[in-house]
Amino acid sequence: MKKHNFYAGPSILSEYTIRQTADAILNFEGTGLSLMEISHRSKQFVAVCDQARALIKELLHVPEDFEVVFLGGGASLQFAMVPFNFLETKAAYLDSGYWASKAIKEAKLFGEVQIVGSSKDDNYSHLPKNYQVPSDADYFYFCSNNTIYGTELHEDPHPGVPVIADMSSDIFSRPIDFSSYGLIFAGAQKNLAPSGVTLVIVRKSMLDKVSRPIPTILNYKTHVENESMFNTPPVVPIYAALQTLLRYKELGGIEVIHDMNKQKAALLYEEIDTNPLFKGTVTCKEDRSLMNVCFVMSEGYEHLEDEFDKYASEAGMVGIKGHRSVGGFRASIYNAMPIASVQALVDTMRSFAQLKTQK
Amino acid sequence: MKKHNFYAGPSILSEYTIRQTADAILNFEGTGLSLMEISHRSKQFVAVCDQARALIKELLHVPEDFEVVFLGGGASLQFAMVPFNFLETKAAYLDSGYWASKAIKEAKLFGEVQIVGSSKDDNYSHLPKNYQVPSDADYFYFCSNNTIYGTELHEDPHPGVPVIADMSSDIFSRPIDFSSYGLIFAGAQKNLAPSGVTLVIVRKSMLDKVSRPIPTILNYKTHVENESMFNTPPVVPIYAALQTLLRYKELGGIEVIHDMNKQKAALLYEEIDTNPLFKGTVTCKEDRSLMNVCFVMSEGYEHLEDEFDKYASEAGMVGIKGHRSVGGFRASIYNAMPIASVQALVDTMRSFAQLKTQK
Numbered sequence: 043m044k045k046h047n048f049y050a051g052p053s054i055l056s057e058y059t060i061r062q063t064a065d066a067i068l069n070f071e072g073t074g075l076s077l078m079e080i081s082h083r084s085k086q087f088v089a090v091c092d093q094a095r096a097l098i099k100e101l102l103h104v105p106e107d108f109e110v111v112f113l114g115g116g117a118s119l120q121f122a123m124v125p126f127n128f129l130e131t132k133a134a135y136l137d138s139g140y141w142a143s144k145a146i147k148e149a150k151l152f153g154e155v156q157i158v159g160s161s162k163d164d165n166y167s168h169l170p171k172n173y174q175v176p177s178d179a180d181y182f183y184f185c186s187n188n189t190i191y192g193t194e195l196h197e198d199p200h201p202g203v204p205v206i207a208d209m210s211s212d213i214f215s216r217p218i219d220f221s222s223y224g225l226i227f228a229g230a231q232k233n234l235a236p237s238g239v240t241l242v243i244v245r246k247s248m249l250d251k252v253s254r255p256i257p258t259i260l261n262y263k264t265h266v267e268n269e270s271m272f273n274t275p276p277v278v279p280i281y282a283a284l285q286t287l288l289r290y291k292e293l294g295g296i297e298v299i300h301d302m303n304k305q306k307a308a309l310l311y312e313e314i315d316t317n318p319l320f321k322g323t324v325t326c327k328e329d330r331s332l333m334n335v336c337f338v339m340s341e342g343y344e345h346l347e348d349e350f351d352k353y354a355s356e357a358g359m360v361g362i363k364g365h366r367s368v369g370g371f372r373a374s375i376y377n378a379m380p381i382a383s384v385q386a387l388v389d390t391m392r393s394f395a396q397l398k399t400q401k
Numbered sequence: 402m403k404k405h406n407f408y409a410g411p412s413i414l415s416e417y418t419i420r421q422t423a424d425a426i427l428n429f430e431g432t433g434l435s436l437m438e439i440s441h442r443s444k445q446f447v448a449v450c451d452q453a454r455a456l457i458k459e460l461l462h463v464p465e466d467f468e469v470v471f472l473g474g475g476a477s478l479q480f481a482m483v484p485f486n487f488l489e490t491k492a493a494y495l496d497s498g499y500w501a502s503k504a505i506k507e508a509k510l511f512g513e514v515q516i517v518g519s520s521k522d523d524n525y526s527h528l529p530k531n532y533q534v535p536s537d538a539d540y541f542y543f544c545s546n547n548t549i550y551g552t553e554l555h556e557d558p559h560p561g562v563p564v565i566a567d568m569s570s571d572i573f574s575r576p577i578d579f580s581s582y583g584l585i586f587a588g589a590q591k592n593l594a595p596s597g598v599t600l601v602i603v604r605k606s607m608l609d610k611v612s613r614p615i616p617t618i619l620n621y622k623t624h625v626e627n628e629s630m631f632n633t634p635p636v637v638p639i640y641a642a643l644q645t646l647l648r649y650k651e652l653g654g655i656e657v658i659h660d661m662n663k664q665k666a667a668l669l670y671e672e673i674d675t676n677p678l679f680k681g682t683v684t685c686k687e688d689r690s691l692m693n694v695c696f697v698m699s700e701g702y703e704h705l706e707d708e709f710d711k712y713a714s715e716a717g718m719v720g721i722k723g724h725r726s727v728g729g730f731r732a733s734i735y736n737a738m739p740i741a742s743v744q745a746l747v748d749t750m751r752s753f754a755q756l757k758t759q760k
Binding site: 043044045047049050051052053054055059060061063064067068073074075076077078079080081082084113114115116117118119121122126144147148151229231235236237238239255257258259260272273274275276277278279282360361 | 402403404406408409410411412413414418419420422423426427432433434435436437438439440441443472473474475476477478480481485503506507510588590594595596597598614616617618619631632633634635636637638641719720
């Protein structure tokens with residue numbers, strides 16, 4: 043049976059990325075060696091890393107004054123690295139969910155943190171609105187897509203101070219206006235590669251400005267100066283990332299992918315809004331994520347939750363259980379998710395509703 | 402042509418690890434999904450991670466009061482995490498080479514560092530000897546195997562304070578006496594897995610003792626408490642690590658592997674010591690590494706270095722160029738290196754010498 047992979051992350055990757063990586067693990071570019079056992083300083087792998095960084099700049103139209111690096115340690119390491127590198131006195135944070143609040147916790151170890159907006163009291167069911175960022179903040183930090191709650195900020199903010207964004211779950215899903223950004227980071231395991239590598243895009247003029255000493259490995263400058271080769275990078279994830287990027291280019295670029303994402307999300311939200319058994323959890327429709335679609339059983343149908351979970355599972359749906367803090371269901375429909383799989387989920391929701399409303 | 406992979410790291414892995422990982426990337430344990438796109442919280446992957454941690458305890462006979470965790474960020478991140486977590490006032494470091502000196506640099510950001518011994522003036526061609534570790538040091542730090550210089554400490558030190566060791570390039574190569582250790586770490590890319598994961602074995606009583614606040618992700622306690630699942634771990638490298646560990650168990654355990662390593666190293670050092678064209682670079686034979694065998698052309702034959710490099714390359718030897726700070730050649734013969742490949746290198750050295758001394 044065909045499986046439809048709706049995991050929130052690590053999550054679906056393109057068939058191209060999967061096949062290319064499996065092949066390279068057996069024989070990397072005709073070297074007769076596995077991708078897993080090749081030196082990161084071999085000319086073949088240096089070319090992979092350089093090509094991946096160049097393709098990211100090309101696909102996202104990254105301005106000249108930014109640099110692209112790959113780091114290890116996961117996006118959670120960035121929660122500490124960001125204030126380590128940039129928080130001199132005060133930073134502004136937007137509390138839009140679980141991951142943003144984790145970043146806030148770490149920043150407080152380094153200086154004053156001003157939470158400029160929060161939707162915590164509404165269980166993060168919408169994005170904070172009408173907030174003011176103080177002009178003397180070192181930076182403004184936000185998480186662009188909140189995987190757990192299914193909210194996403196669809197436009198790049200311009201608060202008058204450098205913007206730092208955790209784009210782990212929506213990078214490469216839409217074009218980015220870099221004009222106000224100081225740094226963007228993204229764990230790879232949604233729209234790029236298997237887990238184990240974090241993409242960082244940093245404006246070079248942001249580097250080397252705080253007064254505290256920074257351990258070498260935690261200083262962004264180290265990685266920019268060493269072109270992602272300060273220490274041994276995660277070779278397999280970077281190779282897989284390159285394959286994904288090549289696939290994005292072949293598809294026509296991020297603008298084309300953005301249109302596909304809007305179509306896929308519209309298809310699923312339309313079903314949620316019209317199917318009597320289900321309802322969306324995000325209270326402001328303009329905040330609905332194109333990546334993570336959260337829904338629960340409608341009032342009066344709550345008792346059918348486990349039954350639908352089983353029914354969908356038997357139809358090949360994998361990973362649609364919602365996070366415990368929201369409940370219900372979450373369909374993560376990242377770039378690599380084919381519209382046919384979204385349609386399969388829609389069909390499953392529809393046939394389940396027919397089954398239940400006929401009785 | 403058969404390739405013999407002598408890379409220093411990332412480096413040779415067993416055929417078993419390579420094939421199993423390639424298969425899992427196409428279909429992970431019959432899930433119909435790739436290992437690269439499976440949730441780290443899926444029951445299948447949690448079982449992989451737990452089994453790998455348990456096998457490490459079993460194979461290395463890790464005492465009960467230690468915990469095993471997998472971290473991202475590379476061994477270089479440990480250079481900062483070690484003093485962040487353990488350096489309250491003063492730490493003792495042994496300066497045995499490039500990687501030890503990198504660790505010393507980071508420790509100095511956190512407190513007083515006493516370098517108790519150094520062989521820097523001899524270009525690290527032997528290990529520092531007859532050093533005294535002050536009894537009031539928070540810990541004693543050393544690097545057990547120096548990849549660049551080909552030196553290795555073959556016995557576990559007992560200096561009277563907790564010992565912290567970077568075993569990146571010789572972990573699993575020999576049994577370990579844990580009695581004096583506080584923490585052992587090892588980047589995976591020599592004897593365990595592809596790059597992207599770092600193994601940490603930490604004594605639980607070492608945790609939570611310094612007074613400084615530690616960012617959550619940089620606190621070993623976080624990872625111990627969350628059993629390596631605080632954040633998304635590097636899934637592919639951990640799966641590959643499990644395959645390597647299963648292979649080690651099948652071979653008969655670390656004691657058997659240690660014997661194999663001694664045989665392989667003896668074969669190559671014997672050739673170096675008897676072949677008139679070559680000589681070893683380590684000045685104390687008891688410090689010679691079983692993992693990285695460093696040698697140069699003998700006096701009078703220096704002009705043949707490039708020619709031997711080409712000759713060996715044509716015979717299928719990959720990655721034997723020495724590090725620029727030592728020059729000459731370095732054959733890295735980690736656990737996965739078959740003795741047949743060591744023999745192939747020995748034969749190549751011998752036939753080259755015959756070719757050159759016949760003239």
